[in-house]
Amino acid sequence: MMKRVKRSKKRDERNVKDPFKKLPNDLNVEILMKMPPRSIARLRFASKHLSSIILDKEFTKLYMTRSSTQPRHLISVHRGGSNMQMQGFHSLSQDHASFSNHDKVSYKLDPNLPYEFTPPVRGLICGRKGTKMIVGNPSTGQFFLTLPRVKTTRRGIISFFGYDPVNDVYKVLCMTILQGRQRRGSKVVSEEHQVYTLGAQRKWRMIESSLISFDLISEEFNAIKLPEDIPCVVNYTGKVAITSWPTRNGEVHLWILEDANKQEWSKVSIVVPSWIDLIDIHHGYRFRGTLSTGELIFSPWTLPINPLYFISYNLKENIAKKVVVEELEEPDASREVYFDHVESPMFCQM
Incomplete structure (x- = not known):
């Protein structure tokens, strides 16, 4: 005779005792709106009622409408070793770029795939190593x-990550070209371009192309x-620009590209005040674009820099300053700074 297995009631009991069910829905939303994404992600598994809201x-x-008015710096910190590779993300306030006001999450990744x-797009970020790609939310702690691997035998791959506002979906674009020895003996260098839509058919789609905007x-x-x-190529006050x-x-x-259809460009020359006093003459610098506040951002080419810093230039007030990110751990780790990061509670789905 088969022994009857008694079903656990722990999950059901937890739902019955869920204190958030007793609160008005508007109050639950207000509570969640005040929390960082990592805390929201934990509550999703602690409360069935809150999970339905989240x-x-x-x-x-x-949540993202509110976050867009409070953009942050996102710092990616990578450290490797013989047994593991850890990718950490620090989210810092753009008004006070110090670790007294930050949130940190870390992910253990494949040690053989750096x-x-x-750059993050609407809260999500995309990483690539060869034909392998990953997408996640650096603010929630979600894996x-x-x-699916990009289907190509070519070694030259360039990838881009973006958001389609009309269809409300995230897309990855991979551009592959013949590289190195693969080009020899061929008169025409062909290109392949593939698109992957998150949450769709879980496959790469080949598309026709010319260049250079998508x-x-x-x-x-x-x-x-x-x-x-x-x-x-940078974002200059919401417009595409190329910069020296x-x-x-x-x-x-x-x-600055003023009109893409008419191919109209305008030229602007800027001199950052007190530049020589703010920089380290041993480093080269690049223009990273403009923040949503209109400030221009410059950062050193050479990494790692300890302490981590960048130059912020306010065009309206004609004031430049050196912004130092204090107390960043592991000074020898590989790091990158992304600006105007908008935190999101979103959970990724393929």
């Missing part, structure tokens, strides 16, 4: 999702002729 798209939109991350909604490329042969490297006296030249 996973609702309307709550995510409401991922290269793209990164591994995407529309995430229509998934079409549009050719844009550059006014100068400069590879550094800062000179010794802090002079920077920018070519």
Whole structure:
């Protein structure tokens, strides 16, 4: 005779005793809105009632609307070893870039795959090593999702991560080209471009292309002729721009794309005040773009820098300052700073 297994009632009892069920829904939302994403992620598994609120798209939109008014610096810290690779993310206030006001999460990743991350987009971030790619939320502590491998035998791969606001989906674009010895004996260097949509059919789709801009909604490329042969592309007050490297006296030249359809560019030259007093002459610097506040950001090329710092220039007030991130642990670790990071409680789904 088969022995009857007694079903555990722990989960049901936890739901019955859920204190959040007794509170008005508006109050629960207000409580969650005041919490950092990592705490929200924990509550999702502690309360079935709160989980239904957290996973609702309307709550995510409401939370991100508030977060967009309080953008942060996201610092990626990578340390490796013989047995493990740890990717840590620190989220710091842009108003007070110190560890007295930060949140930290860490992820154990494949020790043989040092991922290269793209800038975060609406709370999520994408990393790639070869044909292997991962996507996750650096603020929640949720494990990164591994995407299907990019189907290509080519060694030259460039990846981009973006958000399609019309269809409310995140997309990854991979551009592959023949590289090195693969080009020999071929008169034409062909290119392959593939797109992956999170939460869709869980596969890469081949698309036709020309270059150089890509529309995430229509998934079409549009050719844009550059006014100068400069590879550094930045966001300048909401517009696409290419920029020269800062000179010794802090002079920077920018070519701003005013109209993509008409191929119209304008040129702006900026001299950062007190530049020579703010920088270390032993380092080269790059222009990283503008914050949502309008401030221009410059950071050293050479990493790691200890202490970690960057130069912020307020165009309206014509004031430049050196912003130092204090108390960053593991000074020899590999680090990168991403600006205007918007924290999100969203959970990734392939």
